[in-house]
Every structure is written in structure tokens, then in C-alpha cells.
Amino acid sequence: MPDRMQKFVTLRRRMADKREPEDRIRDHREILPDLTPDEAAAQASRCEQCGTPYCQVYCPLHNNIPDWLKMTAEGRMEAAYHLAQATNNFPEICGRICPQDRLCEAKWACTLEQAGHETVTIGAVERHIGDTAWASGWVKPRVPTRLTGRRVGIVGAGPAGMAAAEELRAAGHEVHVYDRHARMGGLMSYGIPEFKMEQRVVARRAGLLTEAGVVFHGGRVLGGNLVFSDLQARHDAVVLAYGAYRPRRLNLPGEDLAGVIPAMDYLVSSSRALIGETAAPEIDAAGKWVVVIGGGDTAMDCVRTAVRQGAEGVTCLYRRDRANMPGSAREVGHAEEEGAEFDWQSQPEALSDVPVEVVVSRPEGFGQRGAVRTVRACRTRLGVPDGAGRKRPEPVPGSAFEVAADLVINALGFTVEAAHELTGDAVDMSPQGRVAADRETRMTKAPGVFVAGDARLGPSLVVWAIREGREVAAAVDRYLGFLPDHVQPEPQTPAGARRDTRIGEAACD
Template sequence: MADRMQKCVTRARRVATKRPPAQRIADFGEIRSDLGVEEAARQAARCEQCGTPYCQVYCPLHNNIPDWLKITGEGRMEDAYHLAQATNNFPEICGRLCPQERLCEAKWACTLEHAGHGAVTIGGVERHVGETAWAEGWVRPRVPQRLSGRSVGIVGAGPAGMAAAEELRAAGHEVHLYGAHARLGGLMSYGIPEFKMEQQVVARRARLLRDAGVVFHGNRRLGREITLEGLRLRHDAVVLAYGAQLARGLDTPGAELPGVISAMDYLVSSSRALIRETETPEIDAADKWVVVIGGGDTAMDCVRTAVGQGAAGVTCLYRRDQANIPGSAREVEHAEEEGANFDWQSQPEALMDVPVDVIASRPEGPGMRGVVRAFRTRLAASGAGGRLVPERVPGSGFEIAAMLTDGAVAVTAQGRIAADRDSRMTASDGVFAAGDARLGPSLAVWAIREGREVAAAVARYLDIVAGHAELVTDDATS
């Protein structure tokens, strides 16, 4: 075990070994293994223990990163887990899903990365700490010490809803969690491919909530099987944490064609088949030529899922260059290793159905084939926030064969639920909002933070209802 910290001068950055691409695409299993006891301690001991820990500042949950790195480096794993759990309901999940290179391990967040020594392997250590805790039996349901007699209904069983449910149940409230699907987890269960996180990781957290006394109601959609009015009659407070419901539309002629599929529909279809909710994927890329439009993490998930399903070919079109993608550079690397193609600085302008025999590059018998008409771009003047704006390169048009692409409460112009920034309450008394439903599509770690914060807001509100405190709130704003 490491005997002290600040080992960066004599010890290089290491990450867990990646499985070979051929093996990864054959079984949809996670790409990396665990760091292991010795290597996790060695990597944790590289931390400089900075006086101002910017890694903690840039973490949405403000996790006590230097502290649990130090404790891990000393071999005190149980203490490390409890410290990590104090600010993060799901450390082993964040260790897998967080884009650490854009948060705690970025050059502006980690002194070692900024100095050119390679960031501390925070994500890998966080995952190891969580996995060790599960293996050793340190993760236990947070059963309340006393009951409040108050009931809370949470709509949405993703990371925000699950985090809020755990916090509110631990505070002694009766908690009912309503999810649109049969299992807990939301898009962590249905939208995250298994090569990023295997479903047993979410399933054991779901069991923990049930063991704590949280009641889950599956296949319940707001406006269908349940109504906001009915929930308000049944519960003392309601939290709307159902995620971002509307897919971002593709503002391109031909977007309504049957071969154009939203990313979430595709990923949910794949996940349901992998967990045997359906015999085969409702949307299957096997033997098809696939085009994915976009450069974010969801686009990368679609690219790698299509490769794993046995697509004949997968191409990702993105209008900026690789250095300016919004998604994870690591996911691009993984996708390229597995055989996907990336067409950078390419922007679609139309989607078409054309006879197969006019596509000389992909002759496959009679019928119609999807085609994406696109053009090349160059990055020009900076736009909002200083980001370079892509503009069309004259005479650069090209085509590529394809089969696949990417009332009671106030709603903002962006389609999000309007809620007060501090109290998280909507215009309806006792109805709160959290997660993507309030913020728009974002990271799981932001959803966890939202769940924790809305749980605290609901607890304050229930104290007021019981006559134990006072609440001052502005009108609901976005």
C-alpha cells in the first residue's frame, strides 16, 4: 500500500486495461475492468492534495475527491467509500459514466494534468471504491430511524428520481417512485449501453432502494396511467423528475422518413433486448449501413451500439472537427477501435429515399435505400460563448448511403418545467421539479445533484406543512 501521497513525480498515470475491440463488440460487456486494490491505491497516491482542490470545484456534486483519494492511498477503503457516499448516492455509477476528462480530470481541474504529468485517475479510483464496497458488504439500505407520516410521490425513476427517493426515505418519509418502464433506472437502465455500464450495476441500487422501503410503480406514465392531479391527492408532495421527454428534432428535409430514428428510441430498443424484455431489438442495425448524426455522448452510444449489433458499416457525421466535439473523446477512440468511421466537418442538408440501383457504392438488389445528402464545413468566426461556427464549403456536397440517424405546471420556451431556483417548487403548491425535466438533457452526475437538492427542498417543505419551519419563495421561474 502507498505510504504517503504526492507520488506523481515517480509514478505514471495508469487506467484500467481495455478489452480488445473484437472481444468488446462480441458481447456488449464493459470496456474496462476494475483497477484492482494495489493499482487503485497507487493511482490515488499520485494526488497532490492541492490547497485549493479544483477537482472538487468542477465536480457537479462537489465530491470530497482529495480526501477519499488520500484515504484510498492509505488503504482505508471502507472509510473512503463512506466519504464518497456522503456526497454521491452512486459513486460506482459516476466512476463509469462521468466524462472525467471534462470535469475533475480536466487540465483546469487537476494540477497534474495542467502541468503535463497526467491527471489523477479519479474516475477509475471512484469506480474501484464503489465496487469494493459492494463486494465487502459495506453498501446498506438507508432505512429511516423514524417515520414522519408524510408521503412523497416521485415521477421518474432515473438518477434524479432515485437519488431523491433515497434521500427522502432516509429522512423518514413514505416514498413512491413512478417509472415509465418496468424497471428502475430510467435511461441508466434503458439508454446507457452495456459496454459503458452493465445493468447489474443499476439493478443492485434498485434493490437497495426497495430494501429501504421505497415503493416502485413500473410502467406508469404521467398523463396516461397516472395524473398529476391524482398524485397530488395521494401524496403530501410530488417531484417531477421524469427526464427530458422530447428528442431534439432534426431540422432537415426528409427527417420524417421511416428510416430516420431518434437516438433514444434506438438505445432503449437495444437495451430492452439485452435484458430480455423483448426477444429481439425492435430497431436492429444488423447488416445495415448506418449513419449517426451528431457529436455528443448519445451519438457515440448509437455508433458503438450499431457496431455491436453487426451493422454492415457505421459512419458518424459531425459538423465541427474532432477537437470541438461536445461528447467524450474517449468514446470516439473506443468507437474507432471497434470499426466505426467518423466524417468530421460534415453537415446533413437532406435525407432521401432513392432506388438502390442508383447508389453505385452499395448495390444490394431491388428496393429503396436511405441516403444522406451532406456538405463539408469549415470553422469560421466565433459564435455565442466563443465557440467556432461551422459554415458551408462551396461545391463540397456529397451523398452517403444510410439506414439510420439520429398544463398544471408552467413550461419554459425550451419545454422544461419552470421551477423556483432555490425552493425547486413549481407554480403548483407541493409540486417540485428536478433533473433533466428542469434543466434539459444533461449528465447523470448533474441528475444526481438535482435529486439530492430537490430532496432537501421537499424535506423543508414538509417541515413547513407540519408547522416546524417557514418558507419564503419567489414565483416559479425557469
């Protein structure tokens, strides 16, 4: 073992210094800078090179982590990039936004952590490898060396659609990507806020696809100005990668009041203004009392965006406690540092257009006609665990209380848009509410029509969407007759790891 590795004995885990909260809430820029080359080499050198790399197992892309850590420690950055990129289309993106504490850096995934040392900073090193490659000019478009004459249409320009497009173009097909939005990226451009990942990071990847010859058609809506039968007629294969956008309802009296909005409407409006597509956010929290309902990462993104927009106050109501929330502990910590309030074990019961002081003195005046002014909630206690192991909240009788609110954001999670409505019954939904497809071939009941990403899995993670994009590209290639059946382009994930890590924003209640 070269003396550059196994430095965990003398060197502690260290991330780059976060920007101070009072500084970072003044803008929407990323809060974590890149590691310096020396820091990246030092942190990479902590890896034990253990020979049982569970980090690789728990990474949905099975990145060759120990090897690129070693290359980074040795300063062989170009080689590290090419190795990282061989399994991950967007290493610097995953390095920034993967919830590493649930994936490659989880307690159960790093031998160092199990031995009482802290995990290696895998995500931060992966980001450094990608950012260094961009700065050094090593990232090149994957222009095909031969053309097949086959056309593939992809609906949805999120990470699943983008990864599929890159792979299919490199395989020589003519690739067209259609999306309702004006630019590529999906939730990476219009959902995930800039303080987690700046737009330029996604935009340069989108530019690379265009340079490789992928044709992007913005402003095209499947089920609207993009008709499924036309799409089928114009392409030899079609990939549906349109994500999961239907908000779960609050199911509360007053949820249709003005000022009660789904989380995605709020985040998209903020992103569009920051990108420059609109002059100002269509939904602005500035000067408002904001209540966010939900406990997942989407709720954290809303809370932190509202703080940056200059909300008068931001409260997150969540009906379980901190230990039982679905969101990442890291993101809650960031939100608390930035001044958001968390009202744990609080369950909303109704929304009203009557100001909170009136409701308190005259509870019968709980009107529901105009714009929201008050949220009524009650306290909960936690009962027996549910099927997923999270403790079930039960309302505490007589514990009702009111919170002032003139903007209420529903961040309870999403479901997948009904495929039969978008495709004129050509494609079915599964009993679980996802686009139905064969597990192996990824093909729906319509010949030559495939599905990938959140549309197939339900709300998940960017890293899973990238994997989906790579797998569906191989399936399409095979369908078109260009990839032999015996070639398995992606290693198979052990069943346990797959189950544990792919859950994202499905249910944030």
C-alpha cells in the same frame, strides 16, 4: 504528509487496461475493468494533497476527493466508501460514466496537471471504492429510523428520482416512484449502453431502494395512465423528475421516411433486448448501412451499439470538426478503435428512398416515399465562433456527396417534454424550454410540486441529476416541515464551475 501520498513524482497516471477492440465488439459488456486493489492504492497515492482541491470544486457533488484518495492509498477502504457515499448516492456509477475529462480530472481541475504531471485517476478510484464496498457487504439500505407519516410521489426513476427517493426515504417519508418503464434507472438503464456501464450496477442500487422501503410503480405514464391531479391528491408532495426525451428534428427533406429514427428509440430498443424485456431489439442494425447524424455522446453510443449489433458499415456525419464537437474525445476514440467511420465537416441536406447508385447517376430521382436508402450531404468549412465559442459550419458550394444508408439515426439532442401537457396546465415551462420552478425552493407554480434533473436543467449529466435529486429532497423535506430553513445540506457550487460542467446532450449539432 505520510509517505503514502505525493507519489506523482515517481508514478505515472495509469488506467486499467481496456479490452481489445476486436474482443469488445463481440458483446455489449463494459470495456474497462476495475482497478486491482494495488493499482487503486498506487494511483490514489499520486495525489499531491495540495490544499487547493479544484477537483472537488469541479465535481458537481463536491465529493471529498483528496480525503478518500488518501484513505484508498492507506487501504482504509470501508472508511473511503462511507466518505464517498456521504456526498454521492452512487459513487461506482459516477466513477464509470462521468466525463471526468470535463469535470474532476479536467486540465483546470487537478493541480498535478497544471504542474506538468498527469491528473489523478479520480473516477477509476471512485469506481473501485464503490465496487469494493459492494463486494465487501458494506453497502446497506438506508432504512429510516423514524417515520413521518408523509407521502411523497416521484415521477421518473432516473438518477434524479432515485437519489431523491433514497434521501426522502432516509428522512422517514413514505416514498412512491412512478415510471413508464418496468425498472428503475431512467437513462442509466435504458439509454446508456452496457459497454459503458453494465445493468447489474444500476439494478443493485434499485434493489437497495426497494429494501429501504421505496415503492416502485412501473408502467405508469404521466399524462396517460397516471393522472397529475390524482397524483397530487394522493401525496403530500410531488417531484417531477421525468428527464428530457423530445428529440430535436433534423429539419431535412425525407426525415419521415421509414428507417429514420430518433437515437433514444434505437438505444432503448437495444437496452430492452439486453435486459431481457424483449427477445430481440425492435430496431436492429445487423447487416445494415447505418448513418448516425450528430456529434455528441449519444451519437457515439449509437455508433458503438450499431457496430456491436453487426452493422455492415457505420458512419457518423458531423458538421464541425473533431476539435469542435460536443462529445467527449475519449468516447470518439473508443468508437474509432471499434471500427466506426467519422465523416467530419459533413452536413446532411436530404434523405432519399432511392439507392445511392441511382441518385448519383440521376440526381433528379431523389424520392421521399418509402424507406431510406441514401443520405445526401455537403462539406462544410468552419467560420467564426458562435456564442458558445464553437466554430460555425458553412456549406461549401458544389461539394454535395451521397452516402448509402438503410438506417439513419437522429442524434441531434433532446428537449424537455411540455409540462403543461402532462399536468393539465398545473405546471409551466420556462422560456428556455424546461420545467419552470423557483431557483431556491425548486417548487413549480403548483404548491407542493417540485422538479429535478434534466426536466429542470435540460439534458445534462448523471452526476448533475444526482445533485438535483439530493437538493430537491432537501427542498421537499423543508416544505413538509422537517428540515429547518437554516440547514444547507449541499455546499454551493461557484457560478463558473456550475456553468462549465453541466452541459450534456442539449444540442449535439
